[in-house]
Amino acid sequence: MTPARTRLAPSPTGFIHIGTLRTALFDYFLAKQTGGEFILRIEDTDQTRLVAGALESLLRTFKKLGIEPDEGPRIDNENLIVEKGDCGPYVQSARLDIYKKYVDQLLKQKDAYHCFCSKERLEGMREQQRTTKQTPKYDRHCLNLSGEEVKARIEAGEQYVVRMKVPEGETIVDDVVRGSVKFQNADIDDQVILKSDGFPTYHLAVVIDDALMKITHVIRGEEWLPSTPKHIMLFKMLGFDVPVFAHVPLLLNADKTKLSKRQGDVAVEDYLNKGYLPEALLNFIGTLGFNPTGDREIYDFEELIAMFDLSKVKKSGAVMNLEKLDWMNNQYLKNMELKEIIEVARPFVSLDLDNDMIARALIIERDRINKLDELQEKLEPYVAEFQYDSSLLVWKKSTAQDAKLQLKQIKNFIEDLEDASFVNSEAIEREVRAYIVKNELDNGSVLWPLRVALSGQEKSSSPFELLWVFGKEKGIERISKAIEFLG
Numbered sequence: 001m002t003p004a005r006t007r008l009a010p011s012p013t014g015f016i017h018i019g020t021l022r023t024a025l026f027d028y029f030l031a032k033q034t035g036g037e038f039i040l041r042i043e044d045t046d047q048t049r050l051v052a053g054a055l056e057s058l059l060r061t062f063k064k065l066g067i068e069p070d071e072g073p074r075i076d077n078e079n080l081i082v083e084k085g086d087c088g089p090y091v092q093s094a095r096l097d098i099y100k101k102y103v104d105q106l107l108k109q110k111d112a113y114h115c116f117c118s119k120e121r122l123e124g125m126r127e128q129q130r131t132t133k134q135t136p137k138y139d140r141h142c143l144n145l146s147g148e149e150v151k152a153r154i155e156a157g158e159q160y161v162v163r164m165k166v167p168e169g170e171t172i173v174d175d176v177v178r179g180s181v182k183f184q185n186a187d188i189d190d191q192v193i194l195k196s197d198g199f200p201t202y203h204l205a206v207v208i209d210d211a212l213m214k215i216t217h218v219i220r221g222e223e224w225l226p227s228t229p230k231h232i233m234l235f236k237m238l239g240f241d242v243p244v245f246a247h248v249p250l251l252l253n254a255d256k257t258k259l260s261k262r263q264g265d266v267a268v269e270d271y272l273n274k275g276y277l278p279e280a281l282l283n284f285i286g287t288l289g290f291n292p293t294g295d296r297e298i299y300d301f302e303e304l305i306a307m308f309d310l311s312k313v314k315k316s317g318a319v320m321n322l323e324k325l326d327w328m329n330n331q332y333l334k335n336m337e338l339k340e341i342i343e344v345a346r347p348f349v350s351l352d353l354d355n356d357m358i359a360r361a362l363i364i365e366r367d368r369i370n371k372l373d374e375l376q377e378k379l380e381p382y383v384a385e386f387q388y389d390s391s392l393l394v395w396k397k398s399t400a401q402d403a404k405l406q407l408k409q410i411k412n413f414i415e416d417l418e419d420a421s422f423v424n425s426e427a428i429e430r431e432v433r434a435y436i437v438k439n440e441l442d443n444g445s446v447l448w449p450l451r452v453a454l455s456g457q458e459k460s461s462s463p464f465e466l467l468w469v470f471g472k473e474k475g476i477e478r479i480s481k482a483i484e485f486l487g
């Protein structure tokens with residue numbers, strides 16, 4: 001396969017959206033699968049919408065996720081590094097001279113023209129088009145100004161923009177996801193390509209940059225599809241090869257509405273801050289609208305790279321099912337090495353995770369959480385002082401005396417257990433269950449008081465898990481305390 005060059009072209013206007021990450025992943029998968037490059041280009045031509053720190057935040061998020069662009073700005077020890085590189089600069093505001101050159105070419109070819117229309121005139125024109133129900137587009141008032149007039153008006157200091165001249169005919173977008181989509185050029189506006197502030201518009205800059213940066217595949221959200229015929233016209237007018245286009249479907253909420261724009265719901269960083277693991281997020285987002293084999297949900301990153309297939313991306317909107325994300329995160333948590341989970345849990349827990357007992361509690365409790373911000377609450381009872389009412393120790397219809405008796409007996413039994421029985425909770429469970437059978441006891445009257453004695457809580461992990469976490473000595477200590485409570 002020929003190496004693909006893909007790009008993510010975000011505008012640094014805020015936090016990084018889940019949808020942007022999905023596009024970035026598709027870009028990344030395709031580039032890596034084919035031995036190509038993934039490029040990050042910053043589209044900051046709309047200077048009024050810039051947000052300070054947005055680029056740094058995007059790069060930090062990418063770093064946390066382990067997706068580093070091959071070309072484009074990067075962050076190193078908190079320092080933003082913007083190198084020129086082979087096809088740079090990769091920030092559009094540093095490329096104004098380049099765009100100017102191509103605007104001149106388009107003007108010379110008569111594929112573009114100066115427009116001096118005032119805001120008021122354009123508003124009046126649009127108002128009239130609305131009332132007469134015409135397609136809203138520029139009426140070409142300035143199309144046929146003579147060269148001399150244009151020159152004179154510019155010299156007189158009049159404000160102007162440059163518009164592309166949409167040719168007659170039709171334009172077909174051959175899209176990998178959506179198939180062939182036909183547009184009538186008559187419906188397309190003579191798009192402004194150079195603004196009065198000297199900045200190109202997105203439409204011009206995106207075409208020039210995709211061409212000069214040798215982008216082979218343009219993957220982006222389907223909201224850009226209506227703009228693509230204009231881009232194709234510009235590629236052709238400028239004599240550039242047209243790249244492959246893939247417009248990926250919108251992300252939807254579970255109720256199929258368009259994904260909310262609220263930051264907490266769509267900012268990638270917020271998901272990381274809640275304790276979704278990078279691996280789980282990458283798996284979840286990298287398979288939104290695309291499932292490599294259709295017979296399972298968990299794919300590691302290398303598999304996603306190897307199996308990605310743009311032509312199999314679904315046309316219909318991809319539903320962001322957060323329950324699935326929770327499930328996936330839980331799967332990843334369950335399967336992590338202890339050392340790794342301690343490290344990822346550290347920022348979320350204010351307990352000493354290097355303590356062996358807490359590490360064992362972590363092994364038990366990580367199965368029962370969906371995300372790491374639920375962990376502190378789960379681990380606290382292991383270190384908390386007893387606060388329960390002694391009646392909690394009493395199983396159903398039995399009495400405090402029964403509970404006390406059972407606890408005393410099981411305590412003796414546990415005291416006599418070999419250390420080897422404490423290797424894991426399963427070994428402890430086997431011993432305790434055998435003890436119950438041998439003494440013809442019923443499960444509830446032994447296991448309930450034992451569990452409450454160990455956890456101090458109405459609901460908790462099993463007594464076997466708790467015994468394993470606490471170890472023999474601490475376990476016995478807790479049981480003795482419970483016996484004391486029962487008076």
Ligand code: GLU
Pocket residue numbers: 008009010011043202206219220221224
């Ligand atoms: N700057 C555009 C955006 O913010 C990029 C669209 C494209 O990928 O062409 O989404």
